[in-house]
Amino acid sequence: MADWQWLFGDQLGPHFLAPSEQGPAANAPVVIIEARSVFRRRRFHRAKAHLILSAMRHRAAELGDRVRYVRADTYTAGLREAVGKASVTVHHPTSRAAHTLVSSMENVRVLPARGFLVPQAAFRSWAAGHDRLRHEDFYRWMRRELHLLMDGDEPAGGRWNHDHANREPPSKGMRTLAAPAPYRPRENDIDEEVRADLDRWEREEGIGFVGRDGPRGFPASRREALAALRRFIEHRLAGFGPHEDAVLAGDPVMSHSLLSSSLNLGLLDPAEVVGAAEDAWRAGQVPVHSAEGFVRQVAGWREYVWHAYWYFGEDYRHRxxxxxxxxxxxxxxxxxxxxxxxxxxxxxxxxxxxxxxxxxxxxxxxxxxxxxxxxxxxxxxxxxxxxxxxxxxxxxxxxxxxxxxxxxxxxxxxxxxxxxxxxxxxxxxxxxxxxxxxxxxxxxxxxxxxxxxxxxxxxxxxxxxxxxxxxxxxxxxxxxxxxxxxxxxxxxxxxxxxx
Structure with a gap:
């Protein structure tokens, strides 16, 4: 039998199960663990807890008989209940605490990270040649490495950074940007079950939350995340750039993508997101400053932050x-x-x-x-x-x-x-x-x-x-x-x- 593949709650897209030389075997059995200890440690926003649990349960429903979904007090207890001492693989977790946990387990083999654009070793090699790890330098390196928004050896539009065109304040009297509405998902039976469980946790187990749990506003499945990506690229990206730094009381969303939660849950791969933005620019559907501003957020800042988290070390949190x-x-x-x-x-x-x-x-x-x-x-x-x-x-x-x-x-x-x-x-x-x-x-x-x-x-x-x-x-x-x-x-x- 192939090793079990363990999916954390932020590793929910198909790319975490795609076979490779080091990755899981095709059709490997999957284990997903819902650990209540995560929600005891912190007083999370109720909408965040709802989204994470809904996304995990949606993924389990998609995988059907291939998955063993365990609800346990801790990850360790859940894994023991799910697979006993069987061999398990897991892609590099996104937190130091989770990475320390899986690395300490004798039956768990840690695979390279997925859900990012370049390996950690490549970042370390780049960083070794720089005294100061400035984002702008990293971003230009990423663009060259991935040949992203490039015209030959030159950046699209003749400059690396179009921020000068993306800092417009609201016009006088503007109350909304009047952008097409973003994609919003519809709740289903899984959301109803999640909400009931969270109510019970609060009532019976003393697990507290902050904030309000209104109708779920962000994708919890791959299908929903792809719909949100299409909606943004086709209807909202063109207007994203100029006012991306502006704030309006009556329009909290403006032309922003609302894709960060889908990327960070692993429902979307950043390569497909920036690729869609570049394709829209090359097709003449969006101006270069809007495409570049969005690509800079994903291939620039998001990627930079991921690598900085690991590169600066554990002591960084105590600075x-x-x-x-x-x-x-x-x-x-x-x-x-x-x-x-x-x-x-x-x-x-x-x-x-x-x-x-x-x-x-x-x-x-x-x-x-x-x-x-x-x-x-x-x-x-x-x-x-x-x-x-x-x-x-x-x-x-x-x-x-x-x-x-x-x-x-x-x-x-x-x-x-x-x-x-x-x-x-x-x-x-x-x-x-x-x-x-x-x-x-x-x-x-x-x-x-x-x-x-x-x-x-x-x-x-x-x-x-x-x-x-x-x-x-x-x-x-x-x-x-x-x-x-x-x-x-x-x-x-x-x-x-x-x-």
């Missing part, structure tokens, strides 16, 4: 270059958007509470920026993003938060901290309209919490920021403020209270 120690307040932990007066933060927290998702700019420049300004513990911020986002996994969140969002690695991934005063939020969104605060006010009752928080952050870390050419001007601006003492008093007065 805290800015020495931020403050705990996350209860209103933030509970996604209590109604307690927040600042319209931008309340709007985004509402989106997270209701859906477990918001796009990359609210994540970085509103949620992450606020945490950075308040000096919250980066490990606690990492855990919050991991728990509260449907597409959040350890490998995704750790570099994005420790490196990109909280600058806790001191600049290994980025050249500066990403934080901003209220003026940026006002320029790139409509979220300041009707707010209790004014983005330009630094003092007084209507002082914007992002503006006071920004200058407090610059003041607190002035020496470090002054030594960085990308942030030195901010320190110079701080010294020109005649009311900095009052700004700091205003900011301190808010403390851990909701803004």
């Amino acid at each position: 805290n270059a800015l020495r931020h120690r403050a705990p996350l307040p209860e209103w933030f932990l509970d996604l209590d958007a109604d307690a927040v007066a600042a319209r931008c933060l309340s709007t985004v927290l509402t989106q997270v509470r209701d859906t477990g998702w918001t796009h990359h700019i609210p994540r970085l420049m509103l949620l992450g920026s606020y945490a950075l300004q308040r000096g919250w513990d980066p490990r606690a911020v990492t855990d919050w993003f991991h728990r509260c986002f449907v597409d959040g996994y350890d490998w995704v969140i750790l570099p994005n938060v420790i490196g990109m969002s909280q600058y806790a690695d001191g600049g290994l991934m980025t050249t500066k901290p990403y934080t901003t005063a209220g003026a940026y939020i006002h320029r790139m969104s409509d979220l300041c309209d009707g707010c209790a605060y004014r983005p330009t006010d630094r003092t007084g009752d209507r002082a914007c919490p992002y503006t006071t928080g920004y200058w407090s952050f610059v003041h607190r870390h002035g020496s470090r920021l002054a030594a960085n050419p990308r942030t030195a001007r901010a320190v110079q601006g701080l010294h020109r403020l005649g009311d900095i003492d009052e700004v700091l008093r205003t900011d301190r007065g808010r403390g851990q209270s909701p803004p």
Whole structure:
């Protein structure tokens, strides 16, 4: 009998069962383990728990008699129940904890990772030739390696990065982007069963969740994920580029793909996703700046984050270059958007509470920026993003938060901290309209919490920021403020209270 093939809950696409010299045999029996201990360890968003369980059970239904689906307290107990001491293969798990677990099991053989575009050894070879592992350098290497969006030896459209065309703020009076609607799945009997089980876990087993479990908003099967990909490529990719950094209160989705959860569940392979985007550009269906902006997210940033997670090592999660120690307040932990007066933060927290998702700019420049300004513990911020986002996994969140969002690695991934005063939020969104605060006010009752928080952050870390050419001007601006003492008093007065 062929070895059993173990599929984790983020390895659900056909490419994880495709036979190869090192991979599983054709038609190898499959085991999937639903371990409740995963949900006991963290207070996950209810919609995230629902999506993961629904996707696992959908995959089991597709595999039919080929799969042994076990519901157990732990992975170890589930594997013992499913296969006893039989030989098992599993593709390289996506978290260090899971990789450590499977590597310790005598009957389990770990296969190379799938679901990414280049092997880890190739990344290490590339990294060995670079003093600083900058994303832009990596992205250009990826484009050449994969011959992706290339015209011969040159990048499509004559430049590697079309970000200059993808930073347009909303037009005055714009309330929605008026993009075609994204694909949304329909729930079925599996979702009904999952929801009943989650209710029972809460009621009988004390497993707690945060957020709301509305109708499932993201694909839970390969068929649904392919439908979502087609819908995006055919109807939404063309309009994706220009406003990908803009935020509208009435249009949280804009032209974003909503494919991250499908990629991170393994329902889609990144090669087919970027290939579809390139094909659409070559067919003249989308402009190059939209295709390139989307490809950069998948073949650039997503791939970079995956490799950085493993390359930087286990100690990376403990980095805290800015020495931020403050705990996350209860209103933030509970996604209590109604307690927040600042319209931008309340709007985004509402989106997270209701859906477990918001796009990359609210994540970085509103949620992450606020945490950075308040000096919250980066490990606690990492855990919050991991728990509260449907597409959040350890490998995704750790570099994005420790490196990109909280600058806790001191600049290994980025050249500066990403934080901003209220003026940026006002320029790139409509979220300041009707707010209790004014983005330009630094003092007084209507002082914007992002503006006071920004200058407090610059003041607190002035020496470090002054030594960085990308942030030195901010320190110079701080010294020109005649009311900095009052700004700091205003900011301190808010403390851990909701803004």
